[in-house]
Amino acid sequence: MALWVDKHRPTNLDKLDYHTDLSAHLKKLCASGDFPHMLVFGPPGAGKKTRVVAILRELFGPGAEKIKIDQRIFETPSKRKLELNIVSSNYHLEVNPSDVGNYDRVVIQDLLKEVAQTQQVDAAAQKRFKVVVIHEADLLTRDAQAGLRRTMEKYMGNLRIIMCCNTTSKIIGPIQSRCLLVRVGAPTHSEMVKIMHKVVKKEHCGPLPENLAFRLAEESGRNLRRALLMLETAKVQCHPFKEDQDIPRMDWEDFIRTVRVQILKAQTPESLQAVRGQMYELINHCIEPAAILKTLAKELIERVEGNEIKMKFAQEAAFYEHRLRTGQKAIFHLEAFVAKIMSVYKRHLMSMEM
Amino acid sequence: MSFFAKRQTTAGSSSAAANIAAAAANKPWIEKYRPKTMDDISSQEQAVAVLKKTMESQNLPHLLFYGPPGTGKTSTILALARDIYGPEMIGSRVLELNASDERGIQVIREKVKNFARSTVSHNIGCPPYKIIILDEADSMTADAQSALRRTMETYSKLTRFCLICNYVTRIIEPLASRCAKFRFRPLEEKHSKERLEMICRQEEVNISPEAILSLIRVSEGDLRKAIMYLQSASRLMGKGTEISEDAIADIAGTVPESVIDGLEGCWLSREYKKIATEVQNVIADGHSAAKVLSQLHSRLLKNEHLSPLQKAKVAEVFGDMDKCLSDGADEQLQLLSMMTRVSTIAA
Numbered sequence: 001m002a003l004w005v006d007k008h009r010p011t012n013l014d015k016l017d018y019h020t021d022l023s024a025h026l027k028k029l030c031a032s033g034d035f036p037h038m039l040v041f042g043p044p045g046a047g048k049k050t051r052v053v054a055i056l057r058e059l060f061g062p063g064a065e066k067i068k069i070d071q072r073i074f075e076t077p078s079k080r081k082l083e084l085n086i087v088s089s090n091y092h093l094e095v096n097p098s099d100v101g102n103y104d105r106v107v108i109q110d111l112l113k114e115v116a117q118t119q120q121v122d123a124a125a126q127k128r129f130k131v132v133v134i135h136e137a138d139l140l141t142r143d144a145q146a147g148l149r150r151t152m153e154k155y156m157g158n159l160r161i162i163m164c165c166n167t168t169s170k171i172i173g174p175i176q177s178r179c180l181l182v183r184v185g186a187p188t189h190s191e192m193v194k195i196m197h198k199v200v201k202k203e204h205c206g207p208l209p210e211n212l213a214f215r216l217a218e219e220s221g222r223n224l225r226r227a228l229l230m231l232e233t234a235k236v237q238c239h240p241f242k243e244d245q246d247i248p249r250m251d252w253e254d255f256i257r258t259v260r261v262q263i264l265k266a267q268t269p270e271s272l273q274a275v276r277g278q279m280y281e282l283i284n285h286c287i288e289p290a291a292i293l294k295t296l297a298k299e300l301i302e303r304v305e306g307n308e309i310k311m312k313f314a315q316e317a318a319f320y321e322h323r324l325r326t327g328q329k330a331i332f333h334l335e336a337f338v339a340k341i342m343s344v345y346k347r348h349l350m351s352m353e354m
Numbered sequence: 355m356s357f358f359a360k361r362q363t364t365a366g367s368s369s370a371a372a373n374i375a376a377a378a379a380n381k382p383w384i385e386k387y388r389p390k391t392m393d394d395i396s397s398q399e400q401a402v403a404v405l406k407k408t409m410e411s412q413n414l415p416h417l418l419f420y421g422p423p424g425t426g427k428t429s430t431i432l433a434l435a436r437d438i439y440g441p442e443m444i445g446s447r448v449l450e451l452n453a454s455d456e457r458g459i460q461v462i463r464e465k466v467k468n469f470a471r472s473t474v475s476h477n478i479g480c481p482p483y484k485i486i487i488l489d490e491a492d493s494m495t496a497d498a499q500s501a502l503r504r505t506m507e508t509y510s511k512l513t514r515f516c517l518i519c520n521y522v523t524r525i526i527e528p529l530a531s532r533c534a535k536f537r538f539r540p541l542e543e544k545h546s547k548e549r550l551e552m553i554c555r556q557e558e559v560n561i562s563p564e565a566i567l568s569l570i571r572v573s574e575g576d577l578r579k580a581i582m583y584l585q586s587a588s589r590l591m592g593k594g595t596e597i598s599e600d601a602i603a604d605i606a607g608t609v610p611e612s613v614i615d616g617l618e619g620c621w622l623s624r625e626y627k628k629i630a631t632e633v634q635n636v637i638a639d640g641h642s643a644a645k646v647l648s649q650l651h652s653r654l655l656k657n658e659h660l661s662p663l664q665k666a667k668v669a670e671v672f673g674d675m676d677k678c679l680s681d682g683a684d685e686q687l688q689l690l691s692m693m694t695r696v697s698t699i700a701a
Binding site: 025028029032034036041042043046077142143146149150153156157167168169170173174176177178179180181183184185186221222290294297301307310311314315317318319321322325326 | 384424460489493579582585589605606625626634637638639640641642643644645678679680682683684685687690691692694695697698
């Protein structure tokens, strides 16, 4: 049994629910036969991948859906073996080169060259090119991106690249200038509510109260995938749906809430010690440190009063998140963040008392 | 199956020719309209004039081209090579290596050196040297670059090198000092305009004059970007419909002015909630924080509510944020922090 998210994923451009202008443009583009390289960007859960799959289908017909997964081995110049999973159909390849970390350049060079230098033999084929979909393109190293530059121009005859990423900030200029930028914004709350109603109707599981749908949309932060997953969990928890039913949450988010309570309760070295234990717990459960920091900051900001302190918290969060990314060991920075927040908060409380 | 096989192949061979023609038509315009000869190059007069002189004297120095992307560096050297050697000889006399090729120290020692030291058969009307083009040379390691040093000198009788890069500072000094340097400036407006209008005429693109101007503005002197945007726009809109300014802005990924207005308006309010929702919306709509930042930055100087001192402080905040973003920090947090800091300064 598939999850609702996968089950009700639109499969072609006509079935997409929102951004209808974009769909129309894309359709025209596919029909014109002259297809550019593409850079699809947008926040998570906005439907980037859904659109890419729909584009592939539009270009190549249902054949693009017959996919297989195989493992390829690449060799670096220093004779190190890298294994990478590649999803492919007869018409396209999907790779996630950032899986191999710093060696992504090798994958990009080898794989793309191989695809690019293979000509389409079957002259009756619809399209003369093969599409390579690169996921998480914003995590590609600069070297790998530089490796793409000339390949993209030189082998345009046999190869088109579609890149998926969350932000264009980390894509180097030369690549951006070679691609058609496609922005996929997150759906608005009302669009999400509409889609949730549609899914519930298709699943025949009773009316979905308007209020609940709206709260789900809000809670998900305009992330459709998340909203649908929450909707499905909500159905398991309580069916038929109730107006004031609890929004299902992730366990670790609840756990972070207890951390927040601890921080705001006491700002002492002992309290910091306790928080450290909890932080270790979270990291041991493979919660991404950046996500911990971001969620914690959000919780904290919600709970304190006063614009000034909120702003201060936001600034500290940004500062330590940056440190976290550039640094080596996550726990240092998480702890530093907590300590800083405690000191800022304590000072704030003291100034209030005076 | 075999029954049908023959028919298929005959149908295939007849459409093969059509396919090749179609492939030529589908060529990206940036390749199609790349200047073929030195005379075709419409801007960078100084560099082109000097290169033409050296071509006549049959004595080409090692070359180092540097400048921002899309200013015609690669096009110039390719056109130069074609002028010198003609279309037949170019394959055997020119070695082009770019960042998509392996260019470690090993390759420099073997491939480049071997190519560099092979002598050329004497042809009349063809200069007695070969050219090695190292495109995107700034992504070569310092080790690989230093491996080139002696090679360049030893085989200078047989081979000329042409290094192309965006940042001349990334080329090690000993290499840079062996080359004649040419700086490529961002294209002037009139040159970009001429070229774009020429392409529009040839491709029968219907575009308003304002849209061309906005195309030049968003591309910031990068002709490749401008041509790419133009082609994307014409493909998106389909033939016949006029390309408007808005369509260009859409394709270039510029953030709509209304969004920037909203953010700028937030600076004066000291309310956290308002700032947070605004930022959340910007991120959820998928705008890139770097683009938002650069557009806010261009607005900063024109802002009437801030004093010069405040503007200076804001500029500092912008600088911090840009550094953080390029290090890969979270966009939402950075934007939030920037907005709150600016609003504290503005208060």
